[in-house]
Amino acid sequence: MTAHPHSASAITRYLEELFEVExxxxxxxxxxxxxxxxxxxxxxxxxxxxRRIASTNIQIAYQFALRTIELLDRMDRRLIEAWALHAMxxxxxxGLSSGMRIIxxxxxxxxxxxxxxxxxxxxxxxxxxxxxxxGLSGRRLKLExxxxxxxxxETLFLPAVIARMQTxxxxxxxxxxxxxxxxxxxxxxxxxxxxxxxxxxxxxSERALKCxxxxxxxxxxxxxxxxxxxxxxxxxxxRTEVGETFPPDWQDFARELGRTEATVEDSLRLLAEAYxxxxxxxxxxxxxxxxxxxxxxxxxxxxxxKILLRVKLAxxxxxxxxxxxxxxxxxxxxxxxxxxxxxxxxLTALELTLDGAPxxxxxxxxxxxxxxxxxxxxxxxxxxxxxxxxxxxPSLYEEKPADPDDVWQGTYHEEGATLYPEWDYxxxxxxxxxxxxxxKEVTPVHDGFRAAxxxxxxxxxKHLRKTFEAMRDENRLLKRQSYGxxxxxxxxxxxLADARDGSEMSDRLFIRMxxxxxxxxxxxxxxxxxxxxxxxxxxxxxxxxLLCETLETLGDRYAIYGFSGTTRKRCELFxxxxxxxxxxxEVQGRISGIRPQEYTRMGFAIRHLTNLLKEIExxxxxxxxxxxxxxxxxxxxxxxxxxxxxxxKALQEAQRSGIHPFCITLDEKARDYLPHLYGAVNYTxxxxxxxxxxxxxxxxRRLTS
Amino acid sequence: MEAHTLAPEEHFIxxxxxxxxxxxxxxxxxxxxQNKLPVLLKGPTGCGKTRFMxxxxxxxxxxxxxxxxxxxxxxxDLVGRFLVKGGETVWVDGPLARAVRAGGIxxxxxxxxxxxxxxxxxxxxxxxxxxxxxxxxxxLLEANDDFCLAISYNPGYQxxxxxxxxSTRQRFVALEFNYPAPELERKIVSNxxxxxxxxxxxxxxxxxxxxxxxxxxxxxxxxxxxxVHAAKLMTSHIEPVAACQSAIAQALTDDEEMLxxxxxxxxxxx
Numbered sequence: 001m002t003a004h005p006h007s008a009s010a011i012t013r014y015l016e017e018l019f020e021v022e023x024x025x026x027x028x029x030x031x032x033x034x035x036x037x038x039x040x041x042x043x044x045x046x047x048x049x050x051r052r053i054a055s056t057n058i059q060i061a062y063q064f065a066l067r068t069i070e071l072l073d074r075m076d077r078r079l080i081e082a083w084a085l086h087a088m089x090x091x092x093x094x095g096l097s098s099g100m101r102i103i104x105x106x107x108x109x110x111x112x113x114x115x116x117x118x119x120x121x122x123x124x125x126x127x128x129x130x131x132x133x134x135g136l137s138g139r140r141l142k143l144e145x146x147x148x149x150x151x152x153x154e155t156l157f158l159p160a161v162i163a164r165m166q167t168x169x170x171x172x173x174x175x176x177x178x179x180x181x182x183x184x185x186x187x188x189x190x191x192x193x194x195x196x197x198x199x200x201x202x203x204x205s206e207r208a209l210k211c212x213x214x215x216x217x218x219x220x221x222x223x224x225x226x227x228x229x230x231x232x233x234x235x236x237x238x239r240t241e242v243g244e245t246f247p248p249d250w251q252d253f254a255r256e257l258g259r260t261e262a263t264v265e266d267s268l269r270l271l272a273e274a275y276x277x278x279x280x281x282x283x284x285x286x287x288x289x290x291x292x293x294x295x296x297x298x299x300x301x302x303x304x305x306k307i308l309l310r311v312k313l314a315x316x317x318x319x320x321x322x323x324x325x326x327x328x329x330x331x332x333x334x335x336x337x338x339x340x341x342x343x344x345x346x347l348t349a350l351e352l353t354l355d356g357a358p359x360x361x362x363x364x365x366x367x368x369x370x371x372x373x374x375x376x377x378x379x380x381x382x383x384x385x386x387x388x389x390x391x392x393x394p395s396l397y398e399e400k401p402a403d404p405d406d407v408w409q410g411t412y413h414e415e416g417a418t419l420y421p422e423w424d425y426x427x428x429x430x431x432x433x434x435x436x437x438x439x440k441e442v443t444p445v446h447d448g449f450r451a452a453x454x455x456x457x458x459x460x461x462k463h464l465r466k467t468f469e470a471m472r473d474e475n476r477l478l479k480r481q482s483y484g485x486x487x488x489x490x491x492x493x494x495x496l497a498d499a500r501d502g503s504e505m506s507d508r509l510f511i512r513m514x515x516x517x518x519x520x521x522x523x524x525x526x527x528x529x530x531x532x533x534x535x536x537x538x539x540x541x542x543x544x545x546l547l548c549e550t551l552e553t554l555g556d557r558y559a560i561y562g563f564s565g566t567t568r569k570r571c572e573l574f575x576x577x578x579x580x581x582x583x584x585x586e587v588q589g590r591i592s593g594i595r596p597q598e599y600t601r602m603g604f605a606i607r608h609l610t611n612l613l614k615e616i617e618x619x620x621x622x623x624x625x626x627x628x629x630x631x632x633x634x635x636x637x638x639x640x641x642x643x644x645x646x647x648x649k650a651l652q653e654a655q656r657s658g659i660h661p662f663c664i665t666l667d668e669k670a671r672d673y674l675p676h677l678y679g680a681v682n683y684t685x686x687x688x689x690x691x692x693x694x695x696x697x698x699x700x701r702r703l704t705s
Numbered sequence: 706m707e708a709h710t711l712a713p714e715e716h717f718i719x720x721x722x723x724x725x726x727x728x729x730x731x732x733x734x735x736x737x738x739q740n741k742l743p744v745l746l747k748g749p750t751g752c753g754k755t756r757f758m759x760x761x762x763x764x765x766x767x768x769x770x771x772x773x774x775x776x777x778x779x780x781x782d783l784v785g786r787f788l789v790k791g792g793e794t795v796w797v798d799g800p801l802a803r804a805v806r807a808g809g810i811x812x813x814x815x816x817x818x819x820x821x822x823x824x825x826x827x828x829x830x831x832x833x834x835x836x837x838x839x840x841x842x843x844x845l846l847e848a849n850d851d852f853c854l855a856i857s858y859n860p861g862y863q864x865x866x867x868x869x870x871x872s873t874r875q876r877f878v879a880l881e882f883n884y885p886a887p888e889l890e891r892k893i894v895s896n897x898x899x900x901x902x903x904x905x906x907x908x909x910x911x912x913x914x915x916x917x918x919x920x921x922x923x924x925x926x927x928x929x930x931x932x933v934h935a936a937k938l939m940t941s942h943i944e945p946v947a948a949c950q951s952a953i954a955q956a957l958t959d960d961e962e963m964l965x966x967x968x969x970x971x972x973x974x975x
Binding site: 127130131132134135137176180228229230231234485487492496499509513 | 787
């Protein structure tokens with residue numbers, strides 16, 4: 001990183017430029033003076049981050065600089081960084097005002113937290129916490145950053161930074177305790193009562209909610225004490241650390257709710273008494289309770305899961321009927337549930353039965369049953385009646401992928417799309433969920449393009465077939481091996497003669513069969529941007545036809561995708577051939593149907609195709625790009641260094657997953673930027689469009705032999 | 706016990722191995738054995754397949770010849786090969802041929818790992834012909850009446866490359882193995898290692914947690930074998946959390962995040 005200026009006047013000039021004061025009229029004078037007074041490394045740190053944020057938004061950067069300058073000696077560097085990134089992500093997601101709110105929270109946060117606090121950041125621990133909560137039994141919960149620790153019964157929300165405790169270790173434990181608490185809420189049925197109605201009966205429903213939450217926390221922590229004693233010990237330690245004790249009346253509640261058989265009903269029973277009292281304890285790991293979020297989420301889920309279970313049972317029934325003999329098949333089957341003898345503690349393990357005999361349901365049905373059981377405490381009998389034909393409209397329960405084109409009618413949204421991050425070199429960090437990517441089909445065009453191409457290049461095709469056939473590594477016998485399946489008689493005779501002769505006898509007397517498997521998977525990423533219109537498009541299509549023909553003789557696995565897009569909201573990948581698709585008339589039609597589209601945004605395409613390649617098992621994986629220019633997008637900074645750096649980052653990610661990227665380009669200026677992207681040797685520039693079909697297969701041969 | 710060398714067909718199991726039946730597997734295996742049917746054991750690693758084979762070998766009083774298959778295992782590794790001895794070629798039986806001759810139980814562990822061509826040599830042995838063609842000798846070895854073929858296979862890590870062909874699997878009586886029910890698993894862990902039942906119960910609960918993680922980061926949950934390992938460490942005065950970490954978590958995964966999560970799970974339990 002370059003060194004920043006250190007005199008007040010130089011800093012003023014630097015900031016004026018950074019904040020574009022000509023247009024924004026921000027006052028940088030005082031800021032520059034305080035900056036100049038800082039220790040050099042603090043100044044370096046602050047200016048560096050301000051510059052990084054300014055590449056996203058100037059206002060946020062300005063506020064950041066103003067606020068953090070006072071916090072520098074009170075806050076851990078790592079935390080400041082986390083907040084800055086959090087603010088930029090929020091800005092990306094929901095605009096300036098939300099981003100500003102986060103920046104302003106830095107101050108609040110710093111006031112309540114300890115000096116030089118060593119907090120934990122969601123980014124860093126989210127993965128661990130998610131695995132942790134999945135390891136605990138029950139519904140598969142999701143985990144997301146939010147404003148506070150609360151759950152809607154499907155997703156657990158955690159604050160972006162947790163810094164209540166002094167040390168990072170304690171903060172981690174606190175976070176774990178919060179997660180376990182929220183898990184316990186879903187697991188031990190805190191939400192099996194109609195909270196909003198019940199609380200509405202109280203004059204001060206806010207206080208009633210708090211009381212209820214505190215009572216439930218007491219009950220659940222007793223559950224945790226029984227189920228996860230190790231964690232409970234840690235939770236107690238946390239409480240001693242922050243000095244939390246219960247008022248006397250609450251100690252009685254704790255005793256009452258600590259019984260093994262206590263349920264949420266007991267908490268409700270004690271609610272009136274607690275509400276009437278004066279004290280209200282709140283434990284450090286208790287988080288918040290948002291009854292509306294829970295009710296919304298649960299109502300939708302309960303309705304959907306009932307339908308889903310009944311439909312799945314109907315499918316199961318059908319399957320069973322198929323295997324039955326014909327005479328009994330008209331008798332309706334009856335589903336039931338029986339308790340498993342070896343019940344896991346707490347949640348009764350249920351086994352699905354069919355006409356009294358236990359059957360093993362598929363994993364999704366098992367999870368459904370668990371989820372319903374968690375919501376309702378039992379499986380009501382009407383849930384176990386298989387849905388009749390046509391009883392439910394499939395659209396009620398099926399999650400069908402939205403048609404990629406429909407999404408654009410009306411206000412656009414991101415439903416059904418895959419989101420990919422993008423590297424922002426100015427920020428030196430990813431922009432999260434930045435690209436909205438959809439896979440689309442290429443409409444096949446059956447116009448005899450393949451036949452015409454084969455005709456046109458008939459000589460080349462013959463030549464290619466011959467060279468590629470020679471590449472096929474055949475199984476062969478290796479002679480004179482020291483170990484093998486069979487005796488090599490020639491070697492043996494020779495060795496015996498040697499022995500007679502008095503010279504040394506070789507021990508390499510065996511024949512071994514050498515089997516080679518050419519284990520290559522290759523992904524072709526074809527530029528379908530508007531600039532390929534005309535000759536280039538024709539040449540690309542011809543090259544693909546020739547490639548497919550030759551790859552078929554070789555037997556390598558390959559897939560072809562086209563990429564294009566307009567802005568980050570519309571990144572499109574066009575499926576031409578998947579790995580598991582045979583090279584048939586349909587694929588040939590699609591190759592013929594490749595048409596130039598929009599712009600050349602590359603990062604998302606590389607990331608998505610890398611993911612596809614990762615799923616393939618192969619010793620060598622190649623990602624070959626056919627392109628005619630550098631990364632570019634509509635009215636966007638993607639055509640600047642930003643695009644180059646993002647593409648480079650995406651390629652590095654691919655390499656890290658063991659994929660070899662290679663680029664074949666028609667751009668004569670490519671030598672300026674391709675070495676930076678692909679490395680010095682991993683690209684080829686083809687200077688004439690007409691040569692492309694001749695070259696591509698040849699390059700492939702060189703790459704893989 | 707002191708080390709000593711045995712010919713594979715002399716490997717009789719003299720002491721009763723500890724085995725807790727889960728279902729009817731003992732009766733089914735015996736019936737298959739009496740009817741000269743080969744047996745296929747399916748199930749995840751460490752759930753007791755090999756122990757079951759030892760137990761059955763003890764029960765039926767037959768020698769047990771185990772071959773752990775690997776991806777370089779060829780047909781001649783099973784059937785036999787010519788070796789050169791003092792200027793002459795000498796035929797040496799492979800483990801499979803020895804079992805066929807001596808009437809032992811030949812157990813091919815993780816059969817899908819072996820090369821595809823090895824699978825074919827067991828086909829004539831696995832149907833009513835019960836004969837092993839010895840191509841290189843030009844002879845056909847008819848099986849001893851006491852011979853029994855058993856193979857094992859883990860459907861868990863089913864990659865397309867490692868699937869059992871229909872023509873192979875349809876020759877066998879299949880026995881499915883899975884992790885025992887919690888109650889039983891607790892008993893097994895406690896019996897094998899000597900830990901108290903309460904600790905065994907916690908270990909089983911911990912195993913359940915790792916099995917919940919299967920598919921979301923872990924390839925397999927903790928097997929009964931791993932639980933026994935952890936329990937044995939604990940009887941030698943290793944702290945429970947440390948024992949779980951070394952014997953279970955580290956054995957399951959190398960992924961840092963997953964290790965941390967598994968560590969948190971075990972420290973929550975103990």
